[in-house]
Amino acid sequence: MSRPPLSGKTIVLGVSGSIAAYKAAELTSRLLQLGAAVQVAMTPAAARFVAPLTFQSLTHRPVITDLFAPTSDIAVDHVALAQQADAFVVAPATANTVAALAHWLAGNPGATLALSVSAPMILCPAMEHNMFDHPATQANLALLKQRGAVIVEPEEGRLASGLVGKGRLADLDVIIGTVRHVLGLSGDLAGRRIVVTAGGTREPVDPVRFITNRSSGKMGHAIAEAARDRGARVTLITTTPPPVQAAAGVDVRRVATALEMQAAVAEAVRGADALIMAAAVADYRPAAAAPQKIKKRNADGVLELQLVRNPDILASVDAPVVKVGFAAETENVLENARAKLLEKGLAIIAANDVTAPDSGFDADTNRVTIIHASGDVEALPTMPKIEVAHALLDRVKALLD
Ligand code: PMT
Numbered sequence: 389m390s391r392p393p394l395s396g397k398t399i400v401l402g403v404s405g406s407i408a409a410y411k412a413a414e415l416t417s418r419l420l421q422l423g424a425a426v427q428v429a430m431t432p433a434a435a436r437f438v439a440p441l442t443f444q445s446l447t448h449r450p451v452i453t454d455l456f457a458p459t460s461d462i463a464v465d466h467v468a469l470a471q472q473a474d475a476f477v478v479a480p481a482t483a484n485t486v487a488a489l490a491h492w493l494a495g496n497p498g499a500t501l502a503l504s505v506s507a508p509m510i511l512c513p514a515m516e517h518n519m520f521d522h523p524a525t526q527a528n529l530a531l532l533k534q535r536g537a538v539i540v541e542p543e544e545g546r547l548a549s550g551l552v553g554k555g556r557l558a559d560l561d562v563i564i565g566t567v568r569h570v571l572g573l574s575g576d577l578a579g580r581r582i583v584v585t586a587g588g589t590r591e592p593v594d595p596v597r598f599i600t601n602r603s604s605g606k607m608g609h610a611i612a613e614a615a616r617d618r619g620a621r622v623t624l625i626t627t628t629p630p631p632v633q634a635a636a637g638v639d640v641r642r643v644a645t646a647l648e649m650q651a652a653v654a655e656a657v658r659g660a661d662a663l664i665m666a667a668a669v670a671d672y673r674p675a676a677a678a679p680q681k682i683k684k685r686n687a688d689g690v691l692e693l694q695l696v697r698n699p700d701i702l703a704s705v706d707a708p709v710v711k712v713g714f715a716a717e718t719e720n721v722l723e724n725a726r727a728k729l730l731e732k733g734l735a736i737i738a739a740n741d742v743t744a745p746d747s748g749f750d751a752d753t754n755r756v757t758i759i760h761a762s763g764d765v766e767a768l769p770t771m772p773k774i775e776v777a778h779a780l781l782d783r784v785k786a787l788l789d
Pocket of ligand 1: 587602604605606607608666669671698699700701702712714715716717732740750751
């Protein structure tokens with residue numbers, strides 16, 4: 389098992405007084421599960437929404453509730469603590485806290501703490517939509533952004549007042565993804581640009597039908613997430629429709645057909661370092677999609693579809709990038725994979741036997757054999773797809789270095 393992605397990282401989590409403060413408890417728990425050490429600091433207003441004991445029980449650390457209490461050792465130590473932090477996350481950030489942070493308002497505990505933090509600041513606003521939309525709040529957020537803070541935009545939805553608008557605390561997956569992205573920026577792939585493809589292409593037959601395959605997109609999304617965590621700038625070209633969310637901090641291009649994927653890849657690889665194609669691309673598409681829904685009126689009960697070959701996307705890329713492919717095989721796995729490596733001019737191919745239940749399509753794990761252009765072959769054990777992703781990125785990094 390690889391180390392949890394946030395192990396060794398210290399996160400100071402500032403919680404301010406919004407009804408969304410209860411979500412900060414779940415956020416704390418998830419950051420801890422990812423291996424981070426979390427120090428919670430609460431404004432007095434936040435402590436009225438959620439008891440500090442909740443956070444203390446989760447983190448096994450005293451919660452900073454009053455930076456100005458003369459008797460509080462931990463408050464006196466806040467400068468040291470802030471200096472150790474790898475990230476300062478404020479979630480939820482109220483309009484008041486956003487203003488205090490923007491203008492370093494003396495007397496505000498959040499602002500006092502933030503003054504001592506040199507780590508990147510990630511702000512997750514949550515407030516009534518009219519407060520969020522107010523020019524004062526927008527100007528404060530712009531100022532903080534200008535100083536380097538990362539803003540995780542709130543979501544549209546039903547607010548505490550019962551009104552609907554933009555102001556709900558962002559989804560925790562998005563907040564955590566942003567934290568991982570920001571913390572990963574100094575990772576071993578920092579400065580690299582990696583293009584990843586995911587999912588099965590959809591080739592239209594008529595306006596309501598298409599030809600596709602069993603790819604869920606999990607393998608490609610895992611590679612994008614792992615590369616993002618290691619500091620790469622990632623472009624993910626995916627056919628997987630929402631609600632499958634791409635990792636925060638990843639530039640996502642959604643496509644449907646092989647031809648659309650080819651065009652997106654051709655554009656994205658310009659200036660990139662590596663292209664990793666985990667997508668299952670249809671080798672054939674209907675010669676022409678019928679303009680109207682095809683009816684079952686033909687007398688003999690047979691429908692003939694004429695299919696034409698799709699271009700080979702990997703083979704068509706001649707940009708100077710490290711090209712990595714996957715081979716989805718049901719028989720003669722290594723032999724077929726080797727042939728694809730040569731035909732497509734790849735540096736590496738990851739062969740997976742897609743007939744095994746714990747490997748290939750839709751599984752959360754995969755068992756791949758990595759074949760290098762040099763002829764080296766490495767058979768990896770069955771692993772979660774995120775670990776397969778890291779193993780492949782280790783090889784890509786070695787080639788780039
Ligand atoms: O998405 P999941 O459910 O997580 O499943 C993962 C996976 C099984 C889809 C993945 O591990 C995998 O094997 N992806 C490649 C699937 C595939 O199309 O294999 P292939 O052997 O047909 O193609 C070989 C390589 O050429 C692939 O990298 C493919 O992206 C690429 N290709 C294929 C056809 C084509 N016209 N252009 C291409 O570039």
